[in-house]
Amino acid sequence: MRKMIKTLVEGAFERLVEEKELPASKLKEGHLISVPKQEQHGDYASNLAMVMASVLKMPPRQIAEKLKGVLEENPDFEKIEVAGPGFLNFFFSDSFWHRRLVEIKEKGSTFGSTDTGQGKKVLVEFVSANPTGPLHVGHGRGAAVGDSLCRILKAAGFKVESEYYINDVGNQMNTLGRSVYLRYQEVLGREIEFPDECYKGEYIRDIAREIVEEYGDRFLDMDLDECLEFFTEKAVSKIFKGIKDDLDLFRVHFDNWFSERTLHDSGYVEETIAILMKKGIIYEKDGALWFRTSDFGDEKDRVVKRSNGVLTYFAADIAYHRHKVERGFDMLVDIWGADHHGYVPRVKAALKALGYEPERLNVLLVQLVNLLEGGKVKAMSTRAGEFVTLRQVLDDVGVDATRFIFLTRKCDSHLDFDLDVARKQSQENPVYYVQYAHARLCSVFATAADRGIELAPDSVDVSLLSDSEEIGLMKFLVRFPEVVAASATSLEPHRISYYLTELAGMLHKYYTKHRFIGDDPELTQARLLLAEVTKTVLRNGLELLGVEAPEKM
RNA sequence: GCGCCCGUAGCUCAGCUGGAUAGAGCGCCGGACUACGAAUCCGUAGGUCGCAGGUUCGAAUCCUGCCGGGCGCGCCA
Known part of the structure; x- marks a missing residue:
């Protein structure tokens, strides 16, 4: 619609130049068609005359008058006014709107779709919660934003894939297995000492109980080393099933589930590091490998391989983003919790170092969610294992209300999620x-x-x-x-x-x-x-x- | 200390990428069902857009500096 009007205005301008009504000049970028706030300012307005005034060295209203003269020949306009400092205000005839109504009816369920994206390939990565516990409300916000964004991008003519990155590598996996192992011992009556770094949530006990039901006490006298892998795998698969069920209920769909482990197993991470070493972007110091992120705008250099030989999360992430680009996506959208914002320059630096434009990556930082009940903030402490899960909220206020509330705020502002309001049907x-x-x-x-x-x-x-x-x-x-x-x-x-x-x-x-x-x-x-x-x-x-x-x- | 985000009506938030007289909802007060659904509608009141400068025809929006709030600054993930 605006595009159509813009074309008309530009056409009128060019005709005036041709007819020497206006001095020869090129159209300046930056003029646009807007919808005025006030009804008396028309259905749409153009600021072209004001934008061009300095170039043409003519008063904007005079330019606007000339444009008006040409544009008025179009019968779709009921009237065109020159107003204020030099706006062109367009008023369409009723019959023009009537025709649009019929058009929309014909388009039906496809009305709203455009070719804005021109088939550009976009990868939207979101949620990507570690499989160490159930999704909480914060993940829910990211899930709603990401899923909805995929739908919107598709409607706007982008070719979209959604992806969940699974951090199935690292200490946390062992910690998870160990936590379940300890609870398993406890469920079977053993006295245990539960370390601080272990996961304290009640869901760990639930998993332990399930394992007792399925396997009895066969691991009771086994050392942790012997059965850690078993407990880890059991825990991950159970937690992951829970996450998938929650997302399903929340109507959030993923095209791809991307495992971090596959990047390591295939040697892709090592290969990526080798490439960067060859470029001199990675160097050795104190027995560790460092990435020169500071050369790319980050505060300081970051470790990609620790002196004990273990690759860092960052190393995998560099490889992961390289992998994304190599899969042929023109645009990458990452949706992260805002507490990870310090990570943005690092990943952009990595892309740049690999020879890709960092602008390809758009990181949406989703701010945290404050859950309110009775006017008070509900405490959310992951450490103590006390947090409200997404599932609890969905069971309480429903999928529609939850999604809508998450989607009525810009994601870079904190969100007060008032459970009392969410429950109300008004x-x-x-x-x-x-x-x-x-x-x-x-x-x-x-x-x-x-x-x-x-x-x-x-x-x-x-x-x-x-x-x-x-x-x-x-x-x-x-x-x-x-x-x-x-x-x-x-x-x-x-x-x-x-x-x-x-x-x-x-x-x-x-x-x-x-x-x-x-x-x-x-x-x-x-x-x-x-x-x-x-x-x-x-x-x-x-x-x-x-x-x-x-x-x- | 450094970096990122936020600051708009009593509350929760929009403000179309720099446009004309800054808008909704809630809450307060007062009205509207003999008619397709009152989970609705209508009306009144409510503002130094955190503060101070700057950029220009024009700033809530852009730049700088303060103030206030949140979050980050590991050979963790």
Whole structure:
């Protein structure tokens, strides 16, 4: 839509230059079409005249007047005004909007999709929680953002793959196995000493109990060394099954599950380090191998291989990101908890060192979630094993409310998740506000069907939709694809939620003021078409958030 | 100490990548069901956009410096 107007404005400008109405000059980048906040400033506005004023050495309003003269020849405009310092304000005719409405109806469930991404390949990596415990609420936020972003990017014409990186290597795996082993001993009546570094959560005991049920006491007298592998593997697979079940319930889908271990086993990590050593980017000091990250904007150099010969997590991560690029992705999106922000320069440095543009990597830092209940913050201590799991929240307030709340905030701001509000089924809880709008429209069609009325889209006289609320609704519906595209390119899923909330508001307002089904069959048909299209956009939008569009509530 | 993020109405947050008179919801107060769903709608009040400079036609938005809050600064993952 904006693109269309922009093309028109640029065309008018070039024609004026050709006709020598304006001094010969090139169009400056940076002019844009916007939607004015004030209705009296038109449906769309262009700032071209102001942007070009300094180049042309002419007053902006004078330039705008000339452009207006040319553009007015287009019958789609009802009027064009020159306003303020030199804005061009465009007012489209009602019939223009009527035609758009019919177009949206034809597009149906594909309305909102664009080719903005031009088939660029994107890899979105998110959650990637270590398989040492169940997902907590913070992971949930990352999961909602990542999954929704994938849906939005797809709609915007990107080719998207989602990926979960499994850190199945390192001390933590042994610690996990040891924790379960100790609890196993405990469950079978042994006195144990539970070290501080072990995982204290109750889920460890649950796993130990399950192992007792399945295998009895056969490991009771075995040394840890002998059965560590068994306990580790059992624990990981059980925890991982839990994580997958939670994500499934949360409607979060992954195309790939990428194991860190495979990078080590295949020698890919060592190979990557060898490449960087050859380039002189990795050097030896104090028996360890160091990466010259400081040459690439990081604060200091980082260890990739410790003096004991063990590769660090960072080493694997360098290799992992190299692997991502080599798989042919044009753009990488990593969604991390904000507490990992110090890591960003390091990974970007690694990409640069390998000869890839660091701009390819977009890291979304998702800020932490404060869980509130009764006006107080619920303590979240991983150390003590006391944290609220994603599953608990889902069982409590439901998938739709949880996803929507996570998706109505920019991810770089802290989020207060108020459980009391999330449980409420009212306007305080915007998810129901939007869903209710959809359910209400469904109910309109149910009533229509009861009365033997069916929408016949091909024979609707759309020109009957002339109330300001109707035109306003149509204008807003038309914007949807642009919102999706902007949401994709800015990597900000929350824009969809805000759009939908506003759309729902317009619908509710319209609903109280007008009746879809009335005495006039022609008008009823026209309004049912509007209802149908609104319903479609609500559904398409909710789909992008992974939230259901219920027929009844 | 250094780095990253945040600071907008009493509360929770938007603000379309620099546009015109800064917006929602909640909460407060007051209204609206004999009609397709009142999980809704309408109205009133509420602001020095943390503070101070700078950039320009124009700043909540960009740059600098402070103030306040959060998070990071391992041969951990």
